[in-house]
Amino acid sequence: MPDFSPERDELLDKDKKYLWHSMAPCNAAIPPMVVTAGAGSWITDIDGNRYLDAMSGLWCVNAGYGRKELAEAAYEQLLALPYYPLSQSHVPGIQLAEKLSEWLEDDYVIFFSNSGSEANEAAFKIARQYHQQNGDPGRHKIISRYRAYHGGSTGALAATGQAQRKFKYESLGGGFLHVRPPDSYRRPDGMTEEQFNLLCAQEIEETIVWEAAESIAAVIMEPVITGGGMLVPQQCYVDRVQEICKRHGVLLIVDEVICGFGRSGRKFGHHNFGLKPDIVTMAKGLTSGYLPLSATAVRRTIYERFASDGEYGHFRHVNTFGGNPAACALALKNLEILEQEGLVDRARELGARLESEMRGLRAHPLVGDIRSFGFLLGIELVADKATKQPASAETVKGIIGQCKSRGLIIGRNGDTVAGYNNVLTFCPPLSSTDEDMNFLCATFTDVMNNQLKGTP
Numbered sequence: 457m458p459d460f461s462p463e464r465d466e467l468l469d470k471d472k473k474y475l476w477h478s479m480a481p482c483n484a485a486i487p488p489m490v491v492t493a494g495a496g497s498w499i500t501d502i503d504g505n506r507y508l509d510a511m512s513g514l515w516c517v518n519a520g521y522g523r524k525e526l527a528e529a530a531y532e533q534l535l536a537l538p539y540y541p542l543s544q545s546h547v548p549g550i551q552l553a554e555k556l557s558e559w560l561e562d563d564y565v566i567f568f569s570n571s572g573s574e575a576n577e578a579a580f581k582i583a584r585q586y587h588q589q590n591g592d593p594g595r596h597k598i599i600s601r602y603r604a605y606h607g608g609s610t611g612a613l614a615a616t617g618q619a620q621r622k623f624k625y626e627s628l629g630g631g632f633l634h635v636r637p638p639d640s641y642r643r644p645d646g647m648t649e650e651q652f653n654l655l656c657a658q659e660i661e662e663t664i665v666w667e668a669a670e671s672i673a674a675v676i677m678e679p680v681i682t683g684g685g686m687l688v689p690q691q692c693y694v695d696r697v698q699e700i701c702k703r704h705g706v707l708l709i710v711d712e713v714i715c716g717f718g719r720s721g722r723k724f725g726h727h728n729f730g731l732k733p734d735i736v737t738m739a740k741g742l743t744s745g746y747l748p749l750s751a752t753a754v755r756r757t758i759y760e761r762f763a764s765d766g767e768y769g770h771f772r773h774v775n776t777f778g779g780n781p782a783a784c785a786l787a788l789k790n791l792e793i794l795e796q797e798g799l800v801d802r803a804r805e806l807g808a809r810l811e812s813e814m815r816g817l818r819a820h821p822l823v824g825d826i827r828s829f830g831f832l833l834g835i836e837l838v839a840d841k842a843t844k845q846p847a848s849a850e851t852v853k854g855i856i857g858q859c860k861s862r863g864l865i866i867g868r869n870g871d872t873v874a875g876y877n878n879v880l881t882f883c884p885p886l887s888s889t890d891e892d893m894n895f896l897c898a899t900f901t902d903v904m905n906n907q908l909k910g911t912p
């Protein structure tokens with residue numbers, strides 16, 4: 457492991473001077489954590505402090521840190537062929553496309569990009585061009601849910617349902633509509649969860665009808681809303697949305713950027729619901745974050761409309777780096793690791809354990825709700841259990857800070873709207889050991905119990 461400690465202060469000065477961080481204030485009082493190494497579920501900072509990374513970086517290091525085989529797969533491919541565009545072809549691209557179709561357990565054709573945002577942008581363009589070529593040229597609008605995050609590029613941000621992420625960047629692309637998310641915890645009084653879930657699905661149908669079905673291209677949704685607060689729908693919601701889309705000729709895009717690659721305890725999140733999406737987008741866990749790569753999987757029947765179209769005959773979308781051969785070779789090795797180590801099943805097991813240990817906190821006065829999906833967990837913090845008034849930003853930040861000072865990194869939902877940023881999130885590597893889990897659960901429980909005593 458390289459030792460950067462002699463240059464520590466100089467590096468921090470240069471960081472402040474030259475490096476523009478994402479999602480962090482430019483004049484942050486506390487310097488960023490400079491991470492220098494990772495192994496398994498643990499990262500080490502420049503001062504030698506170790507942390508259990510229960511967020512897998514930004515929800516992506518599914519196979520864990522420090523996998524030499526992944527580095528070697530990329531290295532060997534870089535020596536053999538570092539780059540060629542996929543307007544032609546290369547072997548790792550072919551092999552990975554086949555493998556992804558196998559993982560999806562259905563008949564899909566794969567288009568590669570570099571990030572989750574790009575995968576969603578490609579999905580929107582494919583949906584719109586498909587309808588054009590299918591004799592339905594008016595279908596251009598995309599429906600998504602409030603609180604969902606779909607990316608930072610203009611189209612993906614327009615699809616995102618988190619208002620304050622858009623402030624100062626509007627106007628974004630037109631033709632994006634938003635509907636109510638299935639947030640069962642905050643459903644209206646007197647409604648059962650099932651009634652509320654069906655009401656939310658119904659709102660999609662009403663939007664389609666009010667906007668005119670012949671103007672709607674697609675609905676995009678994650679299997680569960682992850683970054684927006686771990687909102688897990690009921691089966692009836694998912695079934696109804698699929699049925700509505702089919703009946704109105706609207707394509708269903710499922711964003712598996714976080715839920716994919718074993719995170720849900722199945723290969724893809726939508727497998728848990730028996731969903732049959734028209735388009736599936738994926739990124740993050742595809743390479744466990746080791747290199748940038750994303751994919752848009754498109755049902756063959758949709759692809760065939762592109763092939764048979766006389767006017768264009770292709771998807772008119774340029775992407776220089778999408779499907780880089782080294783990234784594809786690394787992704788293939790990553791999927792091999794997930795398969796060989798049984799990490800999809802392990803995620804289900806670990807998720808069940810995490811949920812059951814956290815259940816012990818249900819009676820805690822700050823804990824309003826605990827929601828899980830595979831090896832993802834969200835704990836919604838409230839100031840008042842009866843009124844469900846969200847916990848203050850200070851309380852939420854305080855808990856995250858106390859966990860960090862004890863060597864545990866946890867996250868928070870990405871909603872920037874006040875009152876909707878009170879969900880603590882957990883998304884540890886699927887390779888986490890039993891000892892990692894012991895540490896995570898014991899540390900978090902202790903931090904929460906200390907809130908009651910007023911001791912950090």
Ligand code: PLP
Pocket residue numbers: 570571572573574576605606607608678682683711712713714739740
């Ligand atoms: N979709 C979801 C569900 C995400 O969580 C994210 C990023 O966090 C994206 C899309 C965008 O991915 P990227 O940041 O790789 O562009």
